[in-house]
Amino acid sequence: MKVDKLVKEALSFSKMEGVRSLSFDKYYYGSKEVYMKVSRTILIISLIVLVALGGILLFYDEIFVSPKQTNTIISEKAESKEQVEEIEVKQPSQIDAVVTMVLGDVKVQNILNIYDLEVGYTLKEGDTIITSSDSECEIQINKKILVRVSENTKVSFHQIALSVDKGKNNIVEIISGSLKSAVKDLGKDSFKVKTSTAVAAVRGTKFSVSVDEKNNTKVVVSEGKVEVKVRSKVMQDLIQQLPQETQDVDDSFGGVVLVEGNSIVISDKEQAKLDSKLSEVMKQKESIDEKTIMEVRKVGEKVASNIKLNKKPSSLFDLDAINSKVSKNLISTGEFVKVRFELAKGVKDVKLFINDVEIDKFPVVRIFEKNKEYYVKAKSGKKVLIDDKMKFNEDTKVVIKETIELKQETKAEESIVKGEKVLNFGAKVVSGYGRWPVYTQKYIFYTSSGVSIFDGDRIKNLNLRGNSYSVYGNNVVLLTKDQNDYLVVKVADINGRILGEFNLGEPTKGTLVIGRAVLIDKNVFVPTIDGLYIVDIKTGDRKVINIGSIYSDVALIGSESVVCVNEIGEVYIVNSSGSYSKLSQLSTTTVRRGIVASDSGRVYILIGSSMYILDRSGNVKSVNLGIRAESEPIVYRDKVIVAGDKKVLVLNRDGIILNSIILSGNLVVPPYVGNGYIVVSATDGVHVYDIDTGNEKNRYDIIGSISFIYGKNLYIIGENDTKVIELK
Structure with missing residues (x-):
C-alpha cells in the first residue's frame, strides 16, 4: 500500500x-x-x-496548409497555361493603346529606340510620342478614349497600366505641347492628363490640355466635366521615397470642376505657393513614412483651399479647335480596318471630314471600325467632292477626285518611263532617325530586315540588326541592347563579318543613346546621356568621358577627333585618347537632339529649326532655317543641303539660303545628293532637282522606298522590284 x-x-x-x-x-x-x-x-x-x-x-x-494555400502550391507546381496567361496580363509588354492615324512626321521613342510612328502600332510601356511641326497623330486607349496629339508635342504613356482586380488606370503625361481628348463612359476606369504643374481627371467628356513655353497649363472643356488640381513637386519627391507597393498616393491638391465652356490656366506660381508650405512641414520631420505622407496631404489640402483658381469662359476658337479634332463617334470598339485617303492628280487644297473631324493632310491612313457607318465629306474650296455615308469591311484606298473611286488597297500606279529597266530585287526600307540610308562613293547602305548594301546591280543583305547604325569606310557600327537592357556595340565589315562585339555592361543599363556613333581607326565613340563612351574594338577596353549628357550625333572633325553637343549646348572636341576641349557654347541651353555634320574646317549642327555653323576657332553663326530638319545636313562641294517640313533648302557654307525647293509630298527618306542633282523620294513620287538652280529636272510617279543615282542611272528601289532609269 x-x-x-x-x-x-x-x-x-x-x-x-x-x-x-x-x-x-x-x-x-x-x-x-x-x-x-x-x-x-x-x-x-x-x-x-x-x-x-x-x-x-x-x-x-x-497537415497545416489551408485548402487555399494548397491550391496555390499546386498551381505553382503545375504551371498550367491559364496561370501563365494571367501573369502576362498583370505585367504586359504592350498597353491597350493603338495608333489610329498619323499626319506628318511623328516619332515614337522607347529607351534606345526612336522610330517613325505607324498606323496600327500598339504602344508599349515607356513609349513617348513626339510630333514635329505641322504633324499630328491620334491614339485610341482601351476602346474608350481617343487622344489627338498636336504638333510640336511630346507625350509620355509610361503610366498607362492594365489591372485585372480593378478599373484601368490611364494616365497620359504631357512633357510639352498639347493634346485633345474625347472620352466615352469609363465605368470603373479612370483617365487623367498630367503636366508638371497640374492634373486633369475626367469621366465622359471632350477637352484639351496644353503646356506653353512658360510652363502654364491650360485646360479647356467642350463637353462634360473635368476636375483640375495643382500638382506638388514636394509630394512627388516624398512618394518616390516610399516603398514601391505604397507609392499609389495622389500628388495633387485642391481642385476646381470645369463644365462645358469653361477653361482654366494653372501656372507654376500656384505650385510654388503649395510647395513652399509643404517644404516647411517637411523640415520638422525626421523620417518619411505613410503617416508623414498623410500629415503632409492634410496640410496640402488646407493650403490648396486658399489658392484661388479662376475658371473662365472658353473662347469659341478654343471650343471649335477641340470639336474639329476629336469625336467619340470615331472610337472603334470592334475589329478595325485601314483606309487610305489620297488625292487624284490635279486635285488640291482639300479638307476631309470624317464624322465632322477635320483632316487636311494627304495621303492619310486611318483606322476604321469594320462595317461601321461613317459620314465622310471632302471639300475643295466651295466645291464638294464627297458627301456620303460609308462602310469599310477590308483595307481600302479612297481616291478623292471629281467623282470618287473606291477600291481595294494596291500599289500606287506607276508611270512607265521610256528606257526603263526592271531588276528583280526590292526591299521595304525601314527608316527613322539612326536608320536613314547612308550614301558613300561606292555603296548605298540602308536597313530593311537588316543592314543591306547596294553594289551595282545587286543587293547584299548583311543580316546585321541593331537599333541604330552608322558607316565609316567599309565598316558598319551598330548599337543595340541585350536582354538585360545593357548597351551593345557591334562593328562589322561590308561582308557582314563581325569584327568586334562589346557589351558595355551594368553601367549602361537603361541608358539612352540620342545620336549616331563614330568609328575612328580602332575606337568607337558612342554618345549617351551618361557621357561619351570610347570603346577600343581591338582590346574591348572602354572609358567614359564626362562632358555632360550627349544629346547629339558624334561627327568626325579631322582625322583623329570627333565633335558632339551636350544637353546645355556646349560643343566639345574629343580625340581617341579621351582628351577633350570645349569648342564653343551655343545660344540654346536646352538641346534634346542635335544632328551634326562636318567638313574639313566647319561643323554644322541642326537643333530644331536652327542651324549653327562653327569654325575651328569656336566662332558660331546661327541660321534660322524656318523648317524642322528631318535628317543630318548634307555637305556637298560648296553647299549644304537640309530637308524637312516638305522643303529642301540649299545653302552655301556660310548658311545663306540659295534655293528653297517646295515639295508636294512628304519625304520618305532623306534626299540623295550627287552628280549635281538632288533626288527626293516622296509620298507622291520621285523628284530630281538641279542642285545649282533648284529647278525640277524630272519627276517619276513611282513610289519607292529609296532613290539614288549610280553611274548614269537613277535607281528607285521599291518593295518588290527596282526601276533603273537612264538620266538624260
Whole structure:
C-alpha cells in the first residue's frame, strides 16, 4: 500500500519533492522501486513526444496548409497555361493603346529606340510620342478614349497600366505641347492628363490640355466635366521615397470642376505657393513614412483651399479647335480596318471630314471600325467632292477626285518611263532617325530586315540588326541592347563579318543613346546621356568621358577627333585618347537632339529649326532655317543641303539660303545628293532637282522606298522590284 501511494505521489512534481524528503532508512526498498518505474515512464513519454514532433515537421505542409494555400502550391507546381496567361496580363509588354492615324512626321521613342510612328502600332510601356511641326497623330486607349496629339508635342504613356482586380488606370503625361481628348463612359476606369504643374481627371467628356513655353497649363472643356488640381513637386519627391507597393498616393491638391465652356490656366506660381508650405512641414520631420505622407496631404489640402483658381469662359476658337479634332463617334470598339485617303492628280487644297473631324493632310491612313457607318465629306474650296455615308469591311484606298473611286488597297500606279529597266530585287526600307540610308562613293547602305548594301546591280543583305547604325569606310557600327537592357556595340565589315562585339555592361543599363556613333581607326565613340563612351574594338577596353549628357550625333572633325553637343549646348572636341576641349557654347541651353555634320574646317549642327555653323576657332553663326530638319545636313562641294517640313533648302557654307525647293509630298527618306542633282523620294513620287538652280529636272510617279543615282542611272528601289532609269 505504501508503494502504491508513493507511485501516485511521484507523478506530481511537488509530491515527488515530498518523496525525496522521506527517511531513507524507512523507505529504502520501496523508494528504489518507485524511482525505477518513474524513470521508465519518463523515458517512454519522451520518446513518444520526439517521434510525434518529427512526424509533424516532416508532414507540416500536408497537415497545416489551408485548402487555399494548397491550391496555390499546386498551381505553382503545375504551371498550367491559364496561370501563365494571367501573369502576362498583370505585367504586359504592350498597353491597350493603338495608333489610329498619323499626319506628318511623328516619332515614337522607347529607351534606345526612336522610330517613325505607324498606323496600327500598339504602344508599349515607356513609349513617348513626339510630333514635329505641322504633324499630328491620334491614339485610341482601351476602346474608350481617343487622344489627338498636336504638333510640336511630346507625350509620355509610361503610366498607362492594365489591372485585372480593378478599373484601368490611364494616365497620359504631357512633357510639352498639347493634346485633345474625347472620352466615352469609363465605368470603373479612370483617365487623367498630367503636366508638371497640374492634373486633369475626367469621366465622359471632350477637352484639351496644353503646356506653353512658360510652363502654364491650360485646360479647356467642350463637353462634360473635368476636375483640375495643382500638382506638388514636394509630394512627388516624398512618394518616390516610399516603398514601391505604397507609392499609389495622389500628388495633387485642391481642385476646381470645369463644365462645358469653361477653361482654366494653372501656372507654376500656384505650385510654388503649395510647395513652399509643404517644404516647411517637411523640415520638422525626421523620417518619411505613410503617416508623414498623410500629415503632409492634410496640410496640402488646407493650403490648396486658399489658392484661388479662376475658371473662365472658353473662347469659341478654343471650343471649335477641340470639336474639329476629336469625336467619340470615331472610337472603334470592334475589329478595325485601314483606309487610305489620297488625292487624284490635279486635285488640291482639300479638307476631309470624317464624322465632322477635320483632316487636311494627304495621303492619310486611318483606322476604321469594320462595317461601321461613317459620314465622310471632302471639300475643295466651295466645291464638294464627297458627301456620303460609308462602310469599310477590308483595307481600302479612297481616291478623292471629281467623282470618287473606291477600291481595294494596291500599289500606287506607276508611270512607265521610256528606257526603263526592271531588276528583280526590292526591299521595304525601314527608316527613322539612326536608320536613314547612308550614301558613300561606292555603296548605298540602308536597313530593311537588316543592314543591306547596294553594289551595282545587286543587293547584299548583311543580316546585321541593331537599333541604330552608322558607316565609316567599309565598316558598319551598330548599337543595340541585350536582354538585360545593357548597351551593345557591334562593328562589322561590308561582308557582314563581325569584327568586334562589346557589351558595355551594368553601367549602361537603361541608358539612352540620342545620336549616331563614330568609328575612328580602332575606337568607337558612342554618345549617351551618361557621357561619351570610347570603346577600343581591338582590346574591348572602354572609358567614359564626362562632358555632360550627349544629346547629339558624334561627327568626325579631322582625322583623329570627333565633335558632339551636350544637353546645355556646349560643343566639345574629343580625340581617341579621351582628351577633350570645349569648342564653343551655343545660344540654346536646352538641346534634346542635335544632328551634326562636318567638313574639313566647319561643323554644322541642326537643333530644331536652327542651324549653327562653327569654325575651328569656336566662332558660331546661327541660321534660322524656318523648317524642322528631318535628317543630318548634307555637305556637298560648296553647299549644304537640309530637308524637312516638305522643303529642301540649299545653302552655301556660310548658311545663306540659295534655293528653297517646295515639295508636294512628304519625304520618305532623306534626299540623295550627287552628280549635281538632288533626288527626293516622296509620298507622291520621285523628284530630281538641279542642285545649282533648284529647278525640277524630272519627276517619276513611282513610289519607292529609296532613290539614288549610280553611274548614269537613277535607281528607285521599291518593295518588290527596282526601276533603273537612264538620266538624260
